[in-house]
């Protein structure tokens with residue numbers, strides 16, 4: 001397999017999320033099991049705290065990315081946050097990454113792909129550092145960060161990972177644009193397929209109903 005084939009094989013449609021996806025984001029996070037919520041937020045977030053987090057998401061300032069399955073369920077989601085009260089230029093060039101993947105979709109590389117996408121976006125937005133705060137027991141998250149070249153500092157139960165980002169260039173801009181457009185196209189196909197499935201289901205129901213009526217009438 002060539003490098004290009006390999007890249008295509010590993011391609012995962014990642015969409016930018018907008019305010020209209022707020023409820024889906026809430027459903028995604030509420031579907032996380034208690035331990036995963038604990039790992040995601042760093043504390044045992046209640047439903048109410050999850051809702052408050054989602055209500056407070058700023059889609060203008062930050063970037064939210066998602067992966068949808070064929071049934072249009074948001075199975076993975078990442079939040080790239082910028083410091084709202086950044087005072088120094090260094091803080092303004094730093095973005096923080098948070099991610100979650102539903103249990104049934106784990107181990108397929110979605111977490112790592114979302115991280116790649118966040119790195120690309122942060123670079124293109126002029127950031128030169130990515131920050132990840134994770135619990136030290138969160139091997140999967142720390143592995144994703146370390147695999148990308150981040151420096152991980154463990155401090156007891158908490159860990160911080162810092163990743164230096166290269167400056168943006170034409171390739172990084174084109175890469176993000178193409179990925180975004182391809183993911184939009186993929187989503188439209190999924191919406192279409194979903195509608196067709198529902199339509200076929202309705203046609204089948206009507207067919208069953210008619211044959212049932214015919215059977216009763218002939219009895």
Ligand SMILES: CC(C)(COP(=O)(O)OP(=O)(O)OC[C@H]1O[C@@H](n2cnc3c(N)ncnc32)[C@H](O)[C@@H]1OP(=O)(O)O)[C@@H](O)C(=O)NCCC(=O)NCCS
Pocket residue numbers: 036037039040041097098099100101102105106107108109110111112113133134138139140141143144147
């Ligand atoms: C962390 C999380 C997003 C990883 O998602 P994922 O899609 O399963 O991860 P990937 O498939 O991309 O795997 C990334 C790497 O982690 C490794 N990994 C995955 N699960 C692991 C685990 N339980 N223990 C150790 N390593 C693990 C994979 O082997 C892979 O490394 P490799 O490429 O060197 O083989 C997911 O486990 C999750 O949602 N956890 C709950 C929320 C959370 O912890 N969020 C992070 C805090 S911000």
